[in-house]
Amino acid sequence: MDEELGLFVEDAEEQLTFMENALITMQENGVDDESLGALFRAMHTIKGTAGMFGFDNIVGFTHIAENLLSDVRDGKITLNEEMIEIFLQVKDHTQTLVDLAINNKPLEGEIKAKNDELLEILKSMLSGAKKSNVVAPTQETEQNEAETDEMSEGEKLWHISIRLKPHFFSSGMDIINILSFFNMLGEVKKLLLIDTKIPNIEDLNPTEAYVGYEVLFMTDASYADIEEIFEFVIDDVELEIFLADDTDMLQALCDANEGLRDELVFAGFNVPNVAGTVSPEKSEENISEVSQKQTIQKTPTEKKAVKKEVNKSFSLRVDSSKIDQLINQISEMVIANAKVSQRADTLDDNELSESATILSDMLEEIRTGIMNIRMVQVGDSFNKFKRIVHDVAKKVEKEIDFEIVGGDTELDKMVVEKISDPLMHMLRNSIDHGIETPQQRKELGKSPKGHVVLKTYPDAGTIVIEISDDGRGLPKDMILQKAIANGLVDENNNLGDKEIYNLIFAAGLSTAEKVSDISGRGVGMDVVKRNIESLRGTVEIDSKPGEGSLFTIRLPLTLAIIDGFLIQSGNTKYIIPLEMIQECIELDAKYKKEMDGNEFINLRDSMLPLLDVRTYFDEEATQSARENVVVVRYGEYKMGMMVDELFGEFQTVIKPLGEVFSNVIGISGGTILGSGEIALIFDIPKLMEHKIKQIKK
């Protein structure tokens, strides 16, 4: 796919997501101006960009939708429940049209029928005045709309000078389509084709561009809005945009283009005879306040443009591989600096040591900055679940009150994307199997509306995502029976409730009494667990019959570099993720006496289970002066890790371990120390799981 087409698709998808979120918000909270604006902008922007690519089907369809939204915005029509449903379909259909267009497929068959059906519905909703004006956008209709809009805010006359660079045609864009976009923002007063550079036919390179345009353009749009018309070809044109009465700019333009002054005069442009004088035509144009230069004073519309620029920086698109590359380079620098630091210690060189520390601090700041680029608020992505919940609930005829809590929690974008499918699956399950029908709920004395919550919050270096519902809970007995029938567990098992619930993550185990097209096919929950584990995360279930279920997913905050705590046990150095550490204590004689051969200590009146790292990993005995316990916490569990040496904080670059280590439970990766030694990174959740099993035995 061409780069420009790729940008168009990304842009369209982003706009459609905004549109969907706005619709769902209005469905829940009623119509508000901000959501309505987002809805209108989505249709308007997609129409505009599709027009630039000549995607007529998209332009024709979105034009009608935009017309209707314009009526809504003007208060001529009220956006009701039924219209929101229709616009949800409009959103889906626009997505389909975008897919068709980029795959170069014709609009036919079922999609054509849907297209016509939606157009009919939209047209029937239009206010009287616009019903007669529902054909695909023509220059005239667009101009009329633009004029009506402009009068309210004050218009300006702009001069736009465009020269196609020789390679312009390789951009895949047609300047004629781009020019037509002007009509959507305002009125083209004059359009002059500059063809002076076109050579004679023998000297012509037909794939090279030689032409340009001079445009006199009346609009209330800002400089940024006009510049945006050229968004997709900004590197393929030479562009000058200035207010038409900016004589200095016009003079400079004429000076730089031989013969241009005469051409402009001939075409009726206002060209100063000498710098500083403008022909009287200016007054005829009824231009309001065009004397100030756009770079100095900012009118309200331009202030709006500045605000828009801020939003632009929010949606700046960078290939994620570039960020990954930066993270890799920073990782290598962290390792290299650790070597410098180590060397400074060996040489007992204070100055070098100090420099290494400063460098280390700076690297940490850069690391945090780069990591932050990858971080996104989960709410932006999770909002799409509202639509899914809405659709599924409708399909299974249930009423759902869906709540997203902690949408501003930040998580690595890649993690957010990968967790999306598992979450969607779990939400569908909750609605399809967990929540009872409104009738059943009434009989049980519950509210007819089921409550499903998607909650996200940070906790001890991890991000927790919870999906809870107030439905019927998991059928514990049925799960156990199925698991026994499938040979997953023995009949004489001694499983606790949580262990039984967790059996639903086993492959092929579905307890759904009937298979629907939403869930219950016995595939999915095992895939859900595998996906979560591939992100170094864990998933747990809790459930109470008649009260509901709670799925808890824990994910690491980042995947590349963590703040670690370096320790030694036997002859091996290990890293414990710093944020999981609660405290370090010395395992002194008093504690050892209390232990009396058991692996527990009494820590401030609570029993703390201990894991002897040396024994667990079969390390050789050392003659360490003191033994230490590092108290770690993961979720609701706490554990003490008995280790020999504590070295302190260490910026840890996570390096994957080879296949050979894949079966070593309790190690999630490795890292390289300044000395060149390898330190192994503990997988705390797995070590805790081991300890819990050991205690139960």
Added chain:
Amino acid sequence: MKIEKDELSIYDVENLYKELLDEFKKADLVVDMANVKKIDMSIIQLFLSLQKSSLKELKKFELINVTPEVKQIMQHAACDSLLLIGEK
């Protein structure tokens, strides 16, 4: 010379250039555009170059049977007055 395709774009311009140049070298050039519904700027630029050369070499270059669709494109490109468009 009659154009057979209904759409001419940057992907066709090189071949069209060769064909038109050959014809133009031989004699006056009249291009029948009856089949053409869509053109882009690379094609317009080719026509403008032919127009320029025809004035210089005192030859005729004319587009005939131009469809309303193409006329509209030429209007949008502000080149309709620059090309010789026959009514035939």
